[in-house]
Amino acid sequence: MATASHLTCLCGSIKEAGTLLTSQTLPVENDICHCNTCRYTTGSLGAWYVSLTGSPSEESLSNAIAYKTSEKYTRFFCKKCGCNAFLRSDRDGSWAACSGVVEMEQTEGMTGRLSVQKNISRVLSHIYVGDGKDGGIAPFLTKLGDRDVPCYNxxxxxxxxxxxxxxxxxxxxxxxLHQPASETRDRGEAIEASCHCGSCQLHIAPPPYEVWSNGWYVPKGDHNKYYARFCGCRSCRLTLGFTLQPWTYIPPSQIYTVNDEPIVFGPKARETTQIEKLKHYQSSEFVLRSFCIVCGATMYYQSFERPYIIDVSVGVLRSRFGNIMAGEWLEWDRGIVSKRNECVDEELVEAWLSRPTA
Incomplete structure (x- = not known):
């Protein structure tokens, strides 16, 4: 089995030794929560945690922003890179870390596939699946390894x-899998993207594809939808805080503020304040990642080397039908997970890519 070496966000402002974990032996047993709060505060399609022996260090917490989502929980994310890092129970004072911030000793610095499957988590159940009309990703993750994983409403x-x-x-x-956009005209003229606190909101207009449109971001089937898939790369993991980042790929011309102003993208975005609480983190020379500085939700990603497409985090989309996966707007690619060689929850990846079973 693998061992957890340490916990970290992408920028390194939050960093803890692996000994803070209740168990350093991986994988750790946990449950995936699919509730609205977990999705809207992170941008992920679900949240799964690993328990800690106590509070993170004062240094880590001084570099984090606390966001209280209810009387039960307070969430902490990195103020610099936006990584969702910790969850504190305000009922009993216990602490947990977002599973994606855990680094494995056997995977550090590796880019190739290992002969041994890499897994941070051993998921035992899905909870609050009923918060979404479509059940989210949970119905696709009911057979993990050799075990059946129940879904609770x-x-x-x-x-x-x-x-x-x-x-x-x-x-x-x-x-x-079979929800044509042409049969869901009630989906609205645009789909809203909004973080939990509502400080960061976007409107996304329908696809502008023409007969000449091409590129990997155009759905192969329904051109009234946008293309969507998961990314398992380390950079996305350590800014989201979870091991699978759900992206949908939108031309920048289709993304607006709530006042119908086109969003400014590219290097000028850092100097533009269209959405007051939207913060940008430059994770590399040509990449800008944007998140809500109030609640920590990952909003979108942009690469200056491909300015014709913006990656919007699916977890903050607000389907009129209450669909977590926004199937009336998105066509999901179940043939690939980006950067699969960097994934650290391979069991989840294999389940998502496998054919559905009854």
């Missing part, structure tokens, strides 16, 4: 908690 033990039946999961999968 809420939290086990809560009033009304139920396990989704196999036929219900199959129906949810089919709905996502």
């Amino acid at each position: 809420t939290m086990p033990g809560e009033d009304g908690a139920e396990v989704l039946k196999k036929r219900e999961l199959q129906q949810l999968r089919e709905t996502l």
Whole structure:
């Protein structure tokens, strides 16, 4: 088994020794939460954590911003790069770290595939799947390794908690995979993207594809939709805080403020204040990552080397139908995960890429 060496965000402002983890032996057993709060505060399609023995250091917390989402929990993210890092229970004072900030000893500095599967987590269940009409990604992750993973509509033990039946999961999968945009005219003239606190909001207009449109970001099927897929690269992981970053690829001409002003992209974005609480982090010479400085949600990514496309984080999209995966707007690629060689939750990747089972 692998061992956790340390915890870190991408910029390194938050860093802890692996000994802070309750267990340094990987994978760690946990559950994936699919609730609205976890998605809207992160930009991820779900949140899964690893428990800590106590509080992170004062140095790490001084470099983090605290955001209280309820009477139960306070979340902490890096004030420089936006990485979601910690979760504190305000009921019992316990701490957890976002699973994506864990670095594995056997994977550091490696870019090739290992003969041994890399997994930070061993997911045991999906909770709050009922927060989305489509169940989100949970229906695709019900067979992990050799075990069946149940999907709960809420939290086990809560009033009304139920396990989704196999036929219900199959129906949810089919709905996502076969939902033509042409049959969902009620989806609206634009789809909204909004963080949890509402400080960062975008409007995304429908695709502008013409007969001459080409490129890997154009869906192969329904051209009334945008292309979407997951990225497992280390940089995305350490700015999101979770191991799979969901992106949809939007031409910049289709992204507006709530006042219908075109968003400024490129190097000038750093000098422009269209959305007051949107902060930019330059993770490399040609890459700018943008997040909400109030609640920590990852909003979008841009590369100056491909200015014709912007990666918008799917976790902040607000489907009119309540669909987490926004199937009426997005066509998901289940044939590839970007930078799969850098993924550290290979079990989840394999389940997502496999054919749905009943």
